[in-house]
Amino acid sequence: MFCMPKTDLGQRLEIALQAAHAAGEVQREFYTRKLEIQTKSSNIDLVTQVDTACDALIQETLLNRSREFELPVPQLLTEESFPPEAQTIDMELDNVWIVDPLDGTTNYAHRFPHFAVSIAYMEAGKPTIAVVYDTMKDETFTAVKDKGAFVNGKPLSVSSVDSLSQALLATGFPYDRYVKPERNLDYFKTFMGQCHGVRRAGSAALDLAYVAAGRLDGFWEMRLAPWDVAAGALLVQEANGQTADFVGKPLNFQQRYIDITAASHPRLLAKIVEICKSASSDN
Numbered sequence: 001m002f003c004m005p006k007t008d009l010g011q012r013l014e015i016a017l018q019a020a021h022a023a024g025e026v027q028r029e030f031y032t033r034k035l036e037i038q039t040k041s042s043n044i045d046l047v048t049q050v051d052t053a054c055d056a057l058i059q060e061t062l063l064n065r066s067r068e069f070e071l072p073v074p075q076l077l078t079e080e081s082f083p084p085e086a087q088t089i090d091m092e093l094d095n096v097w098i099v100d101p102l103d104g105t106t107n108y109a110h111r112f113p114h115f116a117v118s119i120a121y122m123e124a125g126k127p128t129i130a131v132v133y134d135t136m137k138d139e140t141f142t143a144v145k146d147k148g149a150f151v152n153g154k155p156l157s158v159s160s161v162d163s164l165s166q167a168l169l170a171t172g173f174p175y176d177r178y179v180k181p182e183r184n185l186d187y188f189k190t191f192m193g194q195c196h197g198v199r200r201a202g203s204a205a206l207d208l209a210y211v212a213a214g215r216l217d218g219f220w221e222m223r224l225a226p227w228d229v230a231a232g233a234l235l236v237q238e239a240n241g242q243t244a245d246f247v248g249k250p251l252n253f254q255q256r257y258i259d260i261t262a263a264s265h266p267r268l269l270a271k272i273v274e275i276c277k278s279a280s281s282d283n
Helices: 008-030 048-069 106-108 185-192 204-212 227-240 268-283
Strands: 037-039 046-048 075-078 096-103 116-123 126-134 139-144 150-151 168-170 197-199 216-223 240-247 258-263
Touching: 008 048, 008 116, 008 126, 008 139, 046 048, 046 106, 046 197, 046 258, 048 096, 048 106, 048 116, 048 204, 075 227, 096 106, 096 204, 096 227, 106 268, 116 204, 116 227, 116 240, 126 204, 126 227, 139 204, 139 227, 150 240, 168 204, 185 216, 204 216, 204 227, 204 258, 216 268, 227 258, 240 268
Parallel strands: 075 096, 168 197, 168 216
Antiparallel strands: 037 046, 096 116, 116 126, 126 139, 139 150, 216 258, 240 258
16 A cells, blocks of 8 residues: 655645545535535536535635645635636646546436546646545545555556457546537547447546546546546556547646546557547548
8 A cells, every 4th residue: 555755745645635535525415415406607517515515625624734734825726616607727737726526516416426526736737646536436546646546545557458449438528518519429429439338427537537447448528627637637647547638739737628538558549539630620
């Protein structure tokens, strides 16, 4: 079992774990209760009182524990505090926590037990700490840059699959799919004709964590936000996997919308990117 020394990164990992597990307790407590459900940017982009309660709890924990450890006070970029209409990330991503307090709100609202807390710490525009907490399965995925990735303390490694025909992939569909011309259906159709199978479970953070764990071989999705993918991307990378955008370039977490691919092997990633390039040009 990997144990982080009491460096700044080790202290920040401890803080993120406390925040994620506290939010998970709230999610379990409210899971069977009647929810107050509202919409954000579209009528299918849901938010509940659990999202906002977890967001407030995580922010409070990250700020207060940072002060206790006498760490520089961080900035916070969270899904629930970010204006839905904003098109840019107007902050330098350094000493910044990026948080999705409940990734998979639609699943949660429908009592589909597949959702997570996602927390990433950013330095110089890149994630250096990742925590993805699968609340209902009580699985805690963690990564620290250059220190590996783990689930409940056990080391993670991506699968050895390097061909599309053998690959089990995952994807999702954007919340603005009713109004945007690119709806992922062309990508989905192409991948379904060439891979072993595609899963669409409704949590990008868990999709990426599952790639890191070798449960999935690859992943693609369009128009995600930094809080959807920052933690999961580091998990994949620290589990010896690969990530890129739809044209094969490194991910830019400064963008409001991110098209992301991930895979267990460079050859598989190259094929996923090739299909994404082709399908995108056809739209």
